[in-house]
Amino acid sequence: MNGHVPGNLPVLDGKNWSKWSVQMRALFGFQDVYEVVQNEIEEPTASTPDAQRQVLKDLKKKDCKALFFLHQCVDSAHFEKIATATTSKEAWDILAKACSGDGRLKKVKLNTLKRQYELLQMEDNERICDYFTRLFIIVNQMQEYGERFKDQDLVEKVMRTLTPQFDGRVAAIEEARDLSEIKIEQLQASLEAYDLKMNGRSPARLQDQALYASKQKQEKGKHVQAIRLENEDARKKKKKYIRNEAHMAQAKQAKQESDSDSEVEAIVLMTTICNFSNNGDAETWYLDTGCSNHMTCNLNWLVNLGNSRRCTIKFADNSTVKSMGVGNVAFKRSDGSLAIIEKVMYVPDMRYNLMSLGQLLEKGFSAS
Structure with a gap:
């Protein structure tokens, strides 16, 4: 590369002397001119032999080359400081003193x-x-x-x-x-x-890992939210399961009580009807405000009759009758539509059909 000027030369700006001086020493060494930058070149005299004159001429050529590089590698302010220097060593010493001081x-x-x-x-x-x-x-x-x-x-x-x-x-x-x-x-x-x-x-993966960390944070947030929703659903299902278990336990207990003669549920009816030997109207329904349940003695009127709820019914005069099951009764309204009365107890020993007014009102029926 001798005789050729390299590109991207370092430039001294006054703040980068340490870095610039190292780069310039390397450049001088590569161009084989470092020796003339460090040492003064003797001027030939009249008595200098021809061979010595040729050596000094070659050194002077290298000195000019080094001075050329110094001119190219400084900014305008520093060029003015070395513009009058005649040798590369003189220019180098001026720059060293200006940048590093005394x-x-x-x-x-x-x-x-x-x-x-x-x-x-x-x-x-x-x-x-x-x-x-x-x-x-x-x-x-x-x-x-x-x-x-x-x-x-x-x-x-x-x-x-x-x-x-x-x-x-x-x-x-x-x-x-x-x-x-x-x-x-x-x-x-x-x-x-x-x-x-x-x-x-x-170093090549820093950006990817930053993106990955951000994505992982978002996924973690979604996962936590999903866990919260799952826990909430699990709690709801558990509550529902507990309620079902409680209902099943109550139903089981009711069945056991209905099957046991020693433990009979008594339903108190606030009515004075207790003489079942008299002939009553078995085809007529009576509205009773003191009756707690619907009761009928007509088996043919009942649909979906179940005998799981057998119990003893107790009246106000302490008389009792047996209920043999519970079913539904269909009525025809005045407008021709059907109405279903649910949970009607089948009591064959009764001579009347009693309709609980309180139960009807609770179900949305009206009395007039």
Whole structure:
């Protein structure tokens, strides 16, 4: 690449001297002109041999090449500072003094960087690679001002300033290795591998994992809501089941009481009719305000008769009769429609048919 100007040259703007100077040294070395930037070139004299003159001529050519690169790699303000320089070394020294200052200024800047270095710590949500980048920036700037570091110094600095999540890894390294033998690059690689392993992510997957975490949060919310609805449905079903069980238990108890002669349910009717030997009108219904249930002595009128509710009926004068079951009776209304009277007790020993006015009113019938 000698004789060819590379693209994307670094440009000095006054704030990036440390980075720019490193890049320029690499560029000078690649172009084979670094030697002339560091050392003055002797001017040939009248007594200089021809062979020496040719060597000095080649060095002068390299010096012009280095000066050309310096002109291309500074901004307008810094170009004005080196515009009158005749050699690359002269231009380099001017830039170094302008950007890094004299001895006193260098000392002040170095002390400031030392303070930043001492206070430097890894932040809670910081990636290990980002922390090493911040560390190397400060270290490189300090080295520009003459500070020197051993690998052990940097290793111990990193080990002291990591976040608590690396405590286990730090303890393992201190137990297994001698810190004086560890290179800072080896420590960085080890900690980055540990960071990726513990967090289960790589730089290429950070965005995908952020989207996945957001989706998982939404799915979790839906799942919790579904569990709440299921629990609510389960509670409703349980209540319904308990009510059904209670009804079944009551029905079972009623059946057992109806089958037992010793435990007979007594239904009290507030009526004075107790003489069943008299001939009554078995085809007529009587409305009774004191009767608690409908009763009939006509078996033919009953439909859906069930004999599970047999019981003893007790009247106001302490006389009793037997109910042999419960059924429904159909009536024809004045308008020709049918009406069903439910839960009519079949009492064959009665001579009358009693209709409970209270039951009719409860069912929505009207009396006139």
